[in-house]
Amino acid sequence: MSKKNDKQSQTDAAMQRLNKDIREGTFARVYLLCGEEDYLLRFFKRRLRETILKDDTTHMNILCCEEKPSDLREIIEFADTMPFFAERRLVILEDTGYLKSGGEVLAAYLPEMPESTVMILAEKEVDKRSKLYKAIEKEGAVCELNMPSPEYVRKWVLSKLKKEKKEISELTLARFLQICGQDMQNMESELEKLLAYTADRTAITQEDLAQICEAAAEDRIFDMVDAILRRDPEKCMEYYAQLKILQISERRILYLLTDRVESLVLIADLKSRGVSDDEIMEKLAIRHRFILDRQLKLLRNVAVGDLIAARGRCLETYTRIQVENMDETVAVEMLMMQCI
Numbered sequence: 001m002s003k004k005n006d007k008q009s010q011t012d013a014a015m016q017r018l019n020k021d022i023r024e025g026t027f028a029r030v031y032l033l034c035g036e037e038d039y040l041l042r043f044f045k046r047r048l049r050e051t052i053l054k055d056d057t058t059h060m061n062i063l064c065c066e067e068k069p070s071d072l073r074e075i076i077e078f079a080d081t082m083p084f085f086a087e088r089r090l091v092i093l094e095d096t097g098y099l100k101s102g103g104e105v106l107a108a109y110l111p112e113m114p115e116s117t118v119m120i121l122a123e124k125e126v127d128k129r130s131k132l133y134k135a136i137e138k139e140g141a142v143c144e145l146n147m148p149s150p151e152y153v154r155k156w157v158l159s160k161l162k163k164e165k166k167e168i169s170e171l172t173l174a175r176f177l178q179i180c181g182q183d184m185q186n187m188e189s190e191l192e193k194l195l196a197y198t199a200d201r202t203a204i205t206q207e208d209l210a211q212i213c214e215a216a217a218e219d220r221i222f223d224m225v226d227a228i229l230r231r232d233p234e235k236c237m238e239y240y241a242q243l244k245i246l247q248i249s250e251r252r253i254l255y256l257l258t259d260r261v262e263s264l265v266l267i268a269d270l271k272s273r274g275v276s277d278d279e280i281m282e283k284l285a286i287r288h289r290f291i292l293d294r295q296l297k298l299l300r301n302v303a304v305g306d307l308i309a310a311r312g313r314c315l316e317t318y319t320r321i322q323v324e325n326m327d328e329t330v331a332v333e334m335l336m337m338q339c340i
């Protein structure tokens with residue numbers, strides 16, 4: 001079995017375990033939620049929290065810690081305390097680093113933790129050799145959540161559409177999954193757009209996807225610019241691949257990239273001269289406030305000089321294609337690598 005298929009099988013098994021526990025209301029003493037699929041990590045953390053504390057009206061039976069606590073004794077003291085007018089207490093520890101180092105005290109405590117307390121650890125980095133990891137394997141459940149198998153994703157999408165009383169052909173569904181790529185958050189976002197777009201009818205068609213795809217292309221271009229300016233080549237090429245799946249030509253990608261970078265340069269210049277946001281929207285014909293907000297957020301983390309340099313490279317790429325007859329694919333990919 002390939003590593004990819006092995007990861008998918010682990011994820012499918014982890015989701016089945018979590019869904020069963022949530023459905024039946026029978027919980028492990030401790031859960032480790034880890035893996036690469038952020039959407040699933042957030043989803044199951046939220047679902048576990050809602051179900052474990054469903055009878056808690058006091059809001060006094062949960063303790064959340066989003067970094068390594070300064071004093072682990074406070075966490076243990078909370079976990080040792082009986083629930084207050086509820087069936088269970090819940091401790092959520094996120095990004096503590098205990099699954100890499102320093103988790104020995106917690107590993108020793110888990111076997112002694114009261115059955116009325118459930119602990120959830122959500123960690124991005126995990127050392128499977130650590131004492132804490134091995135303790136969680138023994139006392140609870142390790143749930144590694146990566147991209148699920150294609151069949152699981154297909155059923156997930158269909159279940160969401162069925163809930164909204166929508167119909168979709170197998171061909172259209174396959175195209176939708178291809179457009180979205182390996183990203184469940186993106187899938188949910190595109191599903192929401194489709195549901196809104198087809199609110200007045202039952203069937204979702206290829207034509208509907210074509211309409212949504214144009215918006216998806218704009219989103220991917222913005223994401224690509226963000227990745228370029230953050231110097232993240234892996235993400236940049238991922239978004240580029242998604243644009244190719246959407247059948248966006250290299251010439252169109254270059255145009256959209258240049259337009260987006262030029263827009264950022266102009267916004268940076270106007271802001272430096274004290275122009276208000278409303279005036280910027282009017283001058284640059286920006287239709288929605290959220291579009292400006294997104295660009296302003298990106299500008300907070302980038303030097304104007306880098307933007308001007310990127311704009312220059314975009315114009316040089318036009319010259320290579322139009323004057324030097326360079327292959328468009330080679331020219332655009334070279335541009336991305338130069339900017340990164």
